[in-house]
Amino acid sequence: MGTALIYDEEMTNYKLLWVDPACKIEVPERLTVSYEALVKSGLADRCVSLPVREATDADILLVHSEEYLEAVKKTPYMTLEDLMDFCSQYGDVYFHPNIYHCAKLAAGSALQLVDSVMMGKVRNGMALVRPPGHHSMRNAASGFCVFNNVAIAAQYAKQKYAVERILIVDWDIHHGQGVQDCFEDDPRVLYFSWHRYEHQKFWPNLRDSDFDRVGNEKGAGFNVNVPWNKVGMKNSDYLSVFCHLFLPVAYEFCPDLVLVCAGFDSAIGDPEGEMCATPDIFAHLTHLLMNLAGGKLCAVLEGGYNLTSLPQSVCQTVQTLLGDPAPRPANLDGPCLSALESLHCVRSAHKKYWSCLKHAADLPTCEVSTKRNKVGEEEINEEQSKQEPVWRECPKTLPPDISAAALLPDDGICPERCYSLKSSEDLDPSIVNKLKEHILKDTEDCETLSTLSRLTVLIDKMEKNEIGSGLALVKDISKAVICVVQHAAAAPMNRVLVVYVGDGVVPFHTNEDGKTLVVQFTTQKSEEIQSKYLIPVCLQKDYSDIPGFIQATLSLLLPLGYEYDPSLVVVVQTSGCGLSHNVWQQLIGLLRGLAQGHTLVLMQEDQNAYVGPTASSLLGDPAPPLGPLEAPLPENVESTEKLRLRLKADWNFLLTTGNVK
Numbered sequence: 001m002g003t004a005l006i007y008d009e010e011m012t013n014y015k016l017l018w019v020d021p022a023c024k025i026e027v028p029e030r031l032t033v034s035y036e037a038l039v040k041s042g043l044a045d046r047c048v049s050l051p052v053r054e055a056t057d058a059d060i061l062l063v064h065s066e067e068y069l070e071a072v073k074k075t076p077y078m079t080l081e082d083l084m085d086f087c088s089q090y091g092d093v094y095f096h097p098n099i100y101h102c103a104k105l106a107a108g109s110a111l112q113l114v115d116s117v118m119m120g121k122v123r124n125g126m127a128l129v130r131p132p133g134h135h136s137m138r139n140a141a142s143g144f145c146v147f148n149n150v151a152i153a154a155q156y157a158k159q160k161y162a163v164e165r166i167l168i169v170d171w172d173i174h175h176g177q178g179v180q181d182c183f184e185d186d187p188r189v190l191y192f193s194w195h196r197y198e199h200q201k202f203w204p205n206l207r208d209s210d211f212d213r214v215g216n217e218k219g220a221g222f223n224v225n226v227p228w229n230k231v232g233m234k235n236s237d238y239l240s241v242f243c244h245l246f247l248p249v250a251y252e253f254c255p256d257l258v259l260v261c262a263g264f265d266s267a268i269g270d271p272e273g274e275m276c277a278t279p280d281i282f283a284h285l286t287h288l289l290m291n292l293a294g295g296k297l298c299a300v301l302e303g304g305y306n307l308t309s310l311p312q313s314v315c316q317t318v319q320t321l322l323g324d325p326a327p328r329p330a331n332l333d334g335p336c337l338s339a340l341e342s343l344h345c346v347r348s349a350h351k352k353y354w355s356c357l358k359h360a361a362d363l364p365t366c367e368v369s370t371k372r373n374k375v376g377e378e379e380i381n382e383e384q385s386k387q388e389p390v391w392r393e394c395p396k397t398l399p400p401d402i403s404a405a406a407l408l409p410d411d412g413i414c415p416e417r418c419y420s421l422k423s424s425e426d427l428d429p430s431i432v433n434k435l436k437e438h439i440l441k442d443t444e445d446c447e448t449l450s451t452l453s454r455l456t457v458l459i460d461k462m463e464k465n466e467i468g469s470g471l472a473l474v475k476d477i478s479k480a481v482i483c484v485v486q487h488a489a490a491a492p493m494n495r496v497l498v499v500y501v502g503d504g505v506v507p508f509h510t511n512e513d514g515k516t517l518v519v520q521f522t523t524q525k526s527e528e529i530q531s532k533y534l535i536p537v538c539l540q541k542d543y544s545d546i547p548g549f550i551q552a553t554l555s556l557l558l559p560l561g562y563e564y565d566p567s568l569v570v571v572v573q574t575s576g577c578g579l580s581h582n583v584w585q586q587l588i589g590l591l592r593g594l595a596q597g598h599t600l601v602l603m604q605e606d607q608n609a610y611v612g613p614t615a616s617s618l619l620g621d622p623a624p625p626l627g628p629l630e631a632p633l634p635e636n637v638e639s640t641e642k643l644r645l646r647l648k649a650d651w652n653f654l655l656t657t658g659n660v661k
């Protein structure tokens with residue numbers, strides 16, 4: 001199934017007609033440069049183009065009051081003075097004779113996305129719209145917004161498709177107070193927002209945007225606010241919030257539909273956000289949400305005012321929705337102190353509502369929320385903040401011709417859409433000899449020799465990005481792992497992340513050169529951490545604790561993986577680990593965000609029941625939903641938490657609080 005794209009140039013036909021410094025950044029060019037970038041990069045052609053439609057009165061009344069709608073209906077006939085007068089009752093918003101028409105198209109575009117995703121015409125989609133929506137309230141326009149596009153879409157999905165649980169992720173740099181107001185006592189809609197806050201000094205300057213606003217009554221716990229109290233937040237800060245807060249809670253909630261308030265003023269260069277996250281981060285944020293709700297994701301444009309980073313961010317988002325692997329994230333150095341402080345506050349404010357956060361550290365009593373500037377935190381000095389930020393645009397990498405290759409026993413059936421790596425591949429004699437002397441020693445086991453040499457061919461093709469990912473059923477998994485790791489780690493710049501699922505001794509030594517990082521899910525208790533690069537995640541016997549496995553994946557394996565930034569991810573499943581296909585697909589799907597999607601899955605020959613599900617995830621198909629997650633087993637939470645506390649000295653991404661001791 002494809003990716004929908006909704007855009008209509010009619011939504012560029014309104015603009016600011018008078019002088020207003022607060023509104024001048026919201027210009028029609030925001031939409032044209034974004035759409036043109038999608039066309040120029042060839043991404044628009046790969047999408048299913050859907051027409052816009054006007055939201056009806058009934059649609060708009062799902063969120064807004066009659067009097068507000070009636071008032072807006074009058075604006076097309078107003079004189080310039082009347083328009084200016086009409087705006088003066090609202091904050092930082094302007095009207096235009098054609099904005100009511102465009103606001104109906106913007107809201108209608110969001111509904112078109114919901115219809116086509118819910119009816120299975122497309123898997124996911126993006127709507128490029130203006131005016132934006134997430135600030136508009138039941139009775140008021142606010143912050144360039146007239147109708148609350150995403151809030152209307154959520155109410156519409158509940159009403160028309162009886163959707164039980166909807167997740168709204170708002171990565172715009174402003175707090176979508178309009179969305180928060182609409183759903184704050186609604187447990188069916190989980191609202192995540194991060195936003196520039198600076199202890200209430202930043203617009204819209206609301207006390208209600210802080211981390212302790214968790215929702216009301218039945219909706220308590222379903223409103224998650226992450227306030228950024230400093231500017232200059234980077235990719236690491238955003239990814240930390242996803243790994244340690246947004247994703248664990250989202251997986252526990254298990255939405256049937258994901259709506260994204262896709263504002264790109266959280267990207268570098270934006271005059272509003274003044275953050276430092278680069279456009280490619282939106283490929284990762286999108287990717288990390290795509291295994292929720294069976295992939296049903298609707299992204300609706302909100303803000304974004306830098307006409308260079310905005311189109312780049314839009315392209316990164318759409319390319320990921322299309323299933324292209326995310327680019328390797330540039331130099332992640334871990335979250336900053338201010339971000340950790342915010343993360344700590346939000347996690348402790350929500351620990352009573354979400355079992356995945358139950359072990360979050362408590363807040364030192366009101367020490368944090370009232371704190372002004374963190375002592376010792378370097379201030380961004382004046383001249384530095386005056387410079388125009390510059391960033392390297394992500395190199396355009398075309399997806400590999402072959403997205404997934406399968407290396408199976410000769411009688412194995414190659415899954416569709418997979419390329420079969422036959423033993424006929426010309427074998428490089430030097431490699432064969434090396435294998436013979438290093439790994440095979442004396443045995444003339446020519447089948448294993450053939451398998452191992454084909455694995456080296458596969459790795460070489462992945463390195464050249466001719467093949468995206470691979471799966472192999474092998475007889476001797478230890479030999480295969482040794483061969484793969486040695487071959488892949490040989491190239492100087494390469495780093496290999498090995499995710500070992502199952503008991504058994506890892507068949508090679510991870511030396512301290514950092515060329516390999518092994519994370520092993522095992523049921524065997526192991527006392528000491530041998531090395532920074534060999535990490536045993538001990539889980540209850542037989543992996544039956546799905547919540548425990550998922551939480552360990554989200555807040556241990558993923559952060560480690562992002563910080564390690566491998567060039568190849570090898571996932572090894574030793575037989576008998578008994579993971580369900582769905583959990584396995586979630587694991588593969590999430591790991592695909594690393595190493596530009598270069599994932600190699602090694603399984604024992606008797607695991608051919610996993611071949612289909614593995615291939616589907618390697619090809620970028622969303623993993624099936626797991627259902628709302630119960631609480632993880634306490635002993636698993638204990639051991640994972642203890643491991644995290646031990647490892648955080650070595651790995652910044654494992655930090656979740658400001659006290660780094």
Ligand SMILES: NCCCNCCCCCC(O)(O)C(F)(F)F
Pocket residue numbers: 021022023092132133134135143144145172173174203263265272302303304
């Ligand atoms: N420096 C000028 C002050 C601007 N104050 C209002 C900011 C409104 C932000 C709107 C947005 O970006 O959140 C949306 F997504 F809605 F478009």
Ligand SMILES: [Zn+2]
Pocket residue numbers: 172173174263265272302303304
């Ligand atoms: Zn914004």
